[in-house]
Amino acid sequence: MSRIVMGIETSCDETGVGVVVLEPGHPPRLLADAVASSVEEHARFGGVVPEVASRAHVAALEPMVRRACDGAGVTLRDIDAIAVTAGPGLAGSLLVGVAAAKAYAAALDIPLYGVNHLAGHVAVDSLEHGALPRPCLSLLVSGGHTQLLRVDDVASTITELGSTVDDAAGEAYDKVARVLGLPYPGGPPIDKAAADGDPEAIAFPRGMTGPKDAAFDFSFSGLKTAVARWVEAAERRGEEIPIADVCASFQEAVVDVLTAKAVAAARDTSIDTLVISGGVAANGRLSALARQRCEAAGVTLRIPRPKLCTDNGAMIAALGAHVLGAGVKPSAPDFSANPALPVDMITV
Ligand code: KG4
Ligand code: ZN
Numbered sequence: 001m002s003r004i005v006m007g008i009e010t011s012c013d014e015t016g017v018g019v020v021v022l023e024p025g026h027p028p029r030l031l032a033d034a035v036a037s038s039v040e041e042h043a044r045f046g047g048v049v050p051e052v053a054s055r056a057h058v059a060a061l062e063p064m065v066r067r068a069c070d071g072a073g074v075t076l077r078d079i080d081a082i083a084v085t086a087g088p089g090l091a092g093s094l095l096v097g098v099a100a101a102k103a104y105a106a107a108l109d110i111p112l113y114g115v116n117h118l119a120g121h122v123a124v125d126s127l128e129h130g131a132l133p134r135p136c137l138s139l140l141v142s143g144g145h146t147q148l149l150r151v152d153d154v155a156s157t158i159t160e161l162g163s164t165v166d167d168a169a170g171e172a173y174d175k176v177a178r179v180l181g182l183p184y185p186g187g188p189p190i191d192k193a194a195a196d197g198d199p200e201a202i203a204f205p206r207g208m209t210g211p212k213d214a215a216f217d218f219s220f221s222g223l224k225t226a227v228a229r230w231v232e233a234a235e236r237r238g239e240e241i242p243i244a245d246v247c248a249s250f251q252e253a254v255v256d257v258l259t260a261k262a263v264a265a266a267r268d269t270s271i272d273t274l275v276i277s278g279g280v281a282a283n284g285r286l287s288a289l290a291r292q293r294c295e296a297a298g299v300t301l302r303i304p305r306p307k308l309c310t311d312n313g314a315m316i317a318a319l320g321a322h323v324l325g326a327g328v329k330p331s332a333p334d335f336s337a338n339p340a341l342p343v344d345m346i347t348v
Pocket of ligand 2: 121278
């Protein structure tokens, strides 16, 4: 018997609704993925404004549900279960999705799962590259998170091996973009500018790579400060800032550390599949260097296509399908959003 799962994502500034179908013995298959973003409303503030994001979710959610159902060729009556991001994320934004999901589930009299956004970023890869090997490693790199995870079962068992002690990788991109006068979010314009620059032009620091540092933790705030100091010094000397070289050198420092630590984790845990996801996984240089280093280390690399790397509803639908398929009990009707939901709590 095939089952249709709808996923609702509202943890930050994307309102995402995805629809997948789960057939016995197969990984979930994507039927539709509708995403509305309020990023342009936040751009002039240089970061997401929570109140603005919440209001945008209220406006966009129902249209995205309709668009996803139309795209999947289903009606609401065909949906067998709903999954919604319960955390982590912005409290007000999460509450919009959770409240809407509860209303849909009650009206349709179907099970509802409150699920973990971070696990969703891992689960989404099964839509593109098939079932996730058990175990696999996940490098999760987004605007809010930088984590190395051991994933024994995406529906039930995820262990954090390490995470950032300060800024997330995407956050570092966004802050460096601001220093350079590039638009928000900073990842795409830095990625683009870096293509014309020399990654070895400036030797920026590689955070947390000393012998005494935790092997699988990350730090990007020192790098961000080093870039800001370098730019200030050049400005003081009256020099024109070589934007492309600064971007390429900064980016190289980020992706060098990310890929080195991920490959070291694969070696140390003897896990031979690495999944990289989250918004920063859309970065061209990250995927190129990861591919090169994984190949040299005999590690199979999986990166979902860029549209599935940034926040979306398909990732929550995919995780919902895994959870449903694993026979997990639906969430209690009174569950709430948890802005600080830990990564090992896959369902609430
Ligand atoms: O996963 P995501 O869409 O949202 C969060 O959960 O945070 O990630 C957004 C982050 C932003 O910081 C953005 O600058 C970064 O992903 N990003 C990129 C690229 N595209 C988006 N970073 C580097 N290179 C890119 N091409
Ligand atoms: Zn995310």
